[in-house]
Amino acid sequence: MCSLQTKQLNEAAKTHTNVKFYSVTVDTPFAQERFCTANEIDGLKAVSDFKYHQFGIQNGFFIKEKGLLTRALMIVDENNTVKYIEYVSEEGKEVNVEKALKFLESKLLKK
Template identity: 70%
Template sequence: MKKIILNSLILLAIISCGNKTKSKTEEVKGIDKKYLEYVDSLKSENDLKIRMDEEPIIIVGKKLKVGDKITQVPLAVNTKLEEKNIFDDKNIKVLYTAPSLDTKVCSIQTKILNDEAQKNPDIKFYSVTEDTPFAQARFCTENDINGIKAISDFKYHQFGLQNGLFIKEKGLLTRALIILDKDNTVKYIEYVKDEKNEADIDKALAFLQKMKK
């Protein structure tokens, strides 16, 4: 855990430095080398075959599957950048992970899940992305999203890295739909095989209704 957090901090420092004007070529080369070494150290430990922009992508870590416990990490929950463990309560949870809220497919599916969240107040619905909380808040305000809660993994990427949801090449979360029971055990999961396609929300909701009985 400490090693992963350290690597994430290194990655953030590298990206931050990369956005500043460099005066020494050697420094730029050094940073580039460290960045490449870090990215290369991220390994796939699964058999997932997922595509993005018609190209295969690598999902870091082990494939999350039914029966697994979700790895709990703090996530940013608002524009004050406050962090919270959303898995603390004893509620059934629906997690929708995606590359970004502000894309056509993600937007459509988030709105559908928002409607379902309003119909099922006893169940917690979350959309988890690497978008900043500011971008998430803007999207939710503009689209009247007030049922499903937008949560951000932007700071340390720990949710994606530790739960087999992080796209190595893009630094984003892959599209997946997950249902957890009250003890945060995975009861349902769909990894969408092509990022341009939608998750099967109808199938997940049908499972959810059976689970509630």
């Protein structure tokens, strides 16, 4: 799990209670559960793409050579239409969670 991104989104989920937040990784469900418990991640749903990599393959996130998902952040509306996406260009870099949340707040959430 990208721990920093997950922690930031968990905090955002507490503010935006009308939005569903997910963190998708190739960590095993057991590893996800340990991480979420240890870090008090309770505002979002952690989902494992460990076994079949279906999410990663369908969305272009799966890096076959490494068996990992590329770090990315996606905002999908209520019709499952992708409205925002950011892929990280280099391994070890972080997505801009603040920028994505500003987009969410200004473009998708009713004021």
